[in-house]
Amino acid sequence: MIETQRLIIRTFLPEDADDLYEYLSEPQVVFYEPYEVFTREECEKEALRRSTDSAFWAVCLKKDKKLIGNIYFSKQEFDTWELGYVFNIAYQGNGYAGESAIAVIDNAVKQLNARRIVAMCNPQNEKSWKLLERLRMRREGYLKQNIYFKTDINNNPIWLDTYEYGILACEWTAEKE
Numbered sequence: 001m002i003e004t005q006r007l008i009i010r011t012f013l014p015e016d017a018d019d020l021y022e023y024l025s026e027p028q029v030v031f032y033e034p035y036e037v038f039t040r041e042e043c044e045k046e047a048l049r050r051s052t053d054s055a056f057w058a059v060c061l062k063k064d065k066k067l068i069g070n071i072y073f074s075k076q077e078f079d080t081w082e083l084g085y086v087f088n089i090a091y092q093g094n095g096y097a098g099e100s101a102i103a104v105i106d107n108a109v110k111q112l113n114a115r116r117i118v119a120m121c122n123p124q125n126e127k128s129w130k131l132l133e134r135l136r137m138r139r140e141g142y143l144k145q146n147i148y149f150k151t152d153i154n155n156n157p158i159w160l161d162t163y164e165y166g167i168l169a170c171e172w173t174a175e176k177e
């Protein structure tokens with residue numbers, strides 16, 4: 001568990017299904033994700049699945065323990081960790097995603113020997129890349145039509161561009177001092 005000024009960042013619990021459903025059932029929230037909206041039943045399975053998946057961090061408000069979103073933070077090769085995040089729309093615009101991302105990255109740099117942190121997002125997802133830039137991550141790549149999540153009515157891929165962001169642990173630490 002990680003504690004920040006306003007947040008508790010913890011492992012998911014099976015009981016998180018309702019709060020998870022509140023945001024994963026929202027089309028606007030999952031618009032840039034590689035999946036569709038979740039049903040209540042799917043959220044029950046997902047909360048259970050995430051409860052044993054260390055890549056998913058549940059972000060909760062300290063004041064009332066409400067689960068308001070999640071950080072994804074997953075180890076790749078070469079001591080590189082990938083950051084992702086999805087937050088309930090009702091709680092966006094308060095700095096909670098940033099506050100929790102900073103805490104998870106700090107923890108990884110100090111405790112997990114993370115060497116490099118990366119993140120990817122659709123260039124059209126301005127809220128996402130603005131958050132990455134607030135985290136002082138560097139735009140390192142602009143990949144053209146490198147991925148697709150959906151197909152059109154003729155079953156052709158709908159190709160998407162990707163921004164790649166990165167920061168080294170030494171830069172993270174140096175810039176904070």
Ligand SMILES: CC(C)(COP(=O)(O)OP(=O)(O)OC[C@H]1O[C@@H](n2cnc3c(N)ncnc32)[C@H](O)[C@@H]1OP(=O)(O)O)[C@@H](O)C(=O)NCCC(=O)NCCS
Nearest residue numbers: 029032085086087092093094095096097098121127128131
């Ligand atoms: C991407 C996402 C997490 C960004 O959330 P966010 O709330 O905008 O990000 P932050 O936590 O950094 O909050 C920053 C905003 O809070 C405001 N804010 C208010 N109080 C604040 C505080 N105390 N501290 C910092 N920022 C604060 C900032 O001004 C900023 O608002 P602005 O964008 O209007 O300028 C969110 O839009 C989301 O979950 N989207 C859907 C899922 C998604 O697309 N994920 C990414 C896939 S790549």
